[in-house]
Amino acid sequence: MRASSFVESLLVWTRSIECEALVDKLPVVSHPGYGDVENWDPKHRFVMSKFGGMRNVIESTMHLREEVEVVEDFAPVSASTLCLVHDRKFVEDFCEGKMDPRAMRRIGLPWSPSLVRRTLLEVQGTTIAARLALERRLACNAAGGTHHSFADYGSGFTIFNDLAVTAAWLRDERLAKRVLILDLDVHQGDGTAAIHAGNPDVMTVSVHCESNFPFRKQQSDLDVALEDEVGDRDYLLRLSQFLPSLLADFKPDIVLYDAGVDVHADDELGKLHISDQGLFDRDVYVLRTCLAMKIPVATVIGGGYDRDHLVLAKRHAIIVQAAVACRQWTRTRLLKSNKVTN
Numbered sequence: 001m002r003a004s005s006f007v008e009s010l011l012v013w014t015r016s017i018e019c020e021a022l023v024d025k026l027p028v029v030s031h032p033g034y035g036d037v038e039n040w041d042p043k044h045r046f047v048m049s050k051f052g053g054m055r056n057v058i059e060s061t062m063h064l065r066e067e068v069e070v071v072e073d074f075a076p077v078s079a080s081t082l083c084l085v086h087d088r089k090f091v092e093d094f095c096e097g098k099m100d101p102r103a104m105r106r107i108g109l110p111w112s113p114s115l116v117r118r119t120l121l122e123v124q125g126t127t128i129a130a131r132l133a134l135e136r137r138l139a140c141n142a143a144g145g146t147h148h149s150f151a152d153y154g155s156g157f158t159i160f161n162d163l164a165v166t167a168a169w170l171r172d173e174r175l176a177k178r179v180l181i182l183d184l185d186v187h188q189g190d191g192t193a194a195i196h197a198g199n200p201d202v203m204t205v206s207v208h209c210e211s212n213f214p215f216r217k218q219q220s221d222l223d224v225a226l227e228d229e230v231g232d233r234d235y236l237l238r239l240s241q242f243l244p245s246l247l248a249d250f251k252p253d254i255v256l257y258d259a260g261v262d263v264h265a266d267d268e269l270g271k272l273h274i275s276d277q278g279l280f281d282r283d284v285y286v287l288r289t290c291l292a293m294k295i296p297v298a299t300v301i302g303g304g305y306d307r308d309h310l311v312l313a314k315r316h317a318i319i320v321q322a323a324v325a326c327r328q329w330t331r332t333r334l335l336k337s338n339k340v341t342n
């Protein structure tokens with residue numbers, strides 16, 4: 001896939017900026033346990049097979065396989081890291097299977113020990129992607145984006161909030177001071193906004209469809225509420241109207257980017273009309289804008305809902321395709337500038 005001429009025209013300013021070439025492989029964090037939940041109903045709206053499916057897509061696509069280094073050997077996140085933003089009782093109740101049935105119904109996923117394990121792995125995956133992004137500019141977690149989770153409860157298929165935890169963890173470890181959470185999932189990042197409300201060093205930005213869940217919205221530092229059926233061109237224009245100036249003003253040490261694919265026209269829940277090309281363009285736009293400003297980015301996959309699980313896995317792999325394309329762009333630019341100076 002190649003970026004459209006429209007997104008190239010929006011990014012034309014990045015051509016004049018000195019950009020360092022990304023030469024190492026792209027780290028993609030993908031634990032085999034991400035989708036490993038016993039007796040998962042294959043008809044459940046939350047598609048558990050998409051995590052393994054996305055990894056298969058990456059490993060079976062030659063130009064991706066050659067550019068990617070899969071990071072898969074790591075332990076689940078610790079309770080103390082989760083408790084940087086979550087209430088200890090919530091963490092313990094979920095991990096020990098003592099959640100109130102009503103609280104589990106609000107999450108919408110059936111509890112099991114393997115669900116606990118995958119949940120803790122997924123959060124850890126985002127912290128690892130963030131650390132790798134700080135070292136290598138760009139890294140992807142092939143999971144994450146559990147943004148409807150609040151300090152003391154989960155909802156909308158999300159239990160612990162990997163984005164909010166990772167922002168707090170980066171600051172606690174003194175790996176980053178200012179963190180921008182850029183949430184482009186079709187649903188508002190309500191839990192993330194509530195957890196970091198009033199924290200001047202963690203900026204929460206959510207671009208979402210106004211009429212989608214959650215119906216009671218929280219207040220992010222910046223909310224862009226889109227009307228139903230917004231398509232590729234309008235979506236990119238709205239994004240380009242604020243992102244470069246916001247990055248220049250806030251100057252984050254890292255961006256945590258939720259590349260939810262439920263903005264897609266065929267998504268079962270999302271009400272926007274973004275195409276495959278539009279998804280790729282959106283991700284290229286975000287990544288190249290950050291790279292041109294020398295801001296590291298860690299990506300998470302966010303939401304995506306489709307009965308066709310292979311189609312869904314391919315849709316989620318678009319963020320990795322875009323990251324690979326952006327790395328190639330930095331290398332091409334370096335070659336060109338060397339030619340000029342030689």
Ligand SMILES: [Zn+2]
Nearest residue numbers: 185187262303
């Ligand atoms: Zn979503």
